[in-house]
Amino acid sequence: MKIGKNKVVTMTYTLRLHDERGEVVQKVDEKRPFVQLFGAGTLLPTFEENLDGLEKGDTFGFQLMAEQAYGNPSDEAIIELEKSIFEIDGQIDTDMVAEGKMVTMQDQHGNPIDGKVIAIKEDSVIMDFNHPLAGEDLYFSGSILDVREASTEEVSHGHIHGPEGHHHH
Numbered sequence: 395m396k397i398g399k400n401k402v403v404t405m406t407y408t409l410r411l412h413d414e415r416g417e418v419v420q421k422v423d424e425k426r427p428f429v430q431l432f433g434a435g436t437l438l439p440t441f442e443e444n445l446d447g448l449e450k451g452d453t454f455g456f457q458l459m460a461e462q463a464y465g466n467p468s469d470e471a472i473i474e475l476e477k478s479i480f481e482i483d484g485q486i487d488t489d490m491v492a493e494g495k496m497v498t499m500q501d502q503h504g505n506p507i508d509g510k511v512i513a514i515k516e517d518s519v520i521m522d523f524n525h526p527l528a529g530e531d532l533y534f535s536g537s538i539l540d541v542r543e544a545s546t547e548e549v550s551h552g553h554i555h556g557p558e559g560h561h562h563h
């Protein structure tokens with residue numbers, strides 16, 4: 395079975411910066427492989443395109459330039475927020491909210507979004523919501539361990555179920 399829309403793909407991969415000799419950012423091995431529904435809009439479209447048509451046992455290695463991956467950092471993603479947003483009982487948890495720390499917040503749709511604390515001011519906190527890999531060329535390599543058809547329920551939910559997936563019902 396070939397990788398394509400509405401296929402559940404199990405794979406290993408190594409993500410490096412820039413090219414095949416770059417610094418390793420993330421490594422996913424056979425013990426805890428990456429299992430994902432393709433065509434659900436959760437993966438980088440260019441990532442899916444590069445794996446399209448591959449089958450169990452195939453290996454891959456491809457580069458995505460920054461523009462094809464997480465884009466370039468933008469000033470618009472750097473936002474000054476009122477300090478009160480971060481306060482619990484009038485206090486900021488300085489272990490959680492400190493310069494350089496990543497903080498998970500919610501976007502306007504209630505989806506989690508990670509931001510990095512750039513600076514803490516008198517009444518505000520400056521956050522950088524650029525993707526941590528924005529501006530980076532990426533190199534992915536790995537192998538396809540399995541490809542299966544997604545169930546109708548998985549397709550309608552946009553994520554996988556079953557032993558490799560989560561159970562939230």
Ligand code: ZN
Nearest residue numbers: 551553555562
């Ligand atoms: Zn579900």
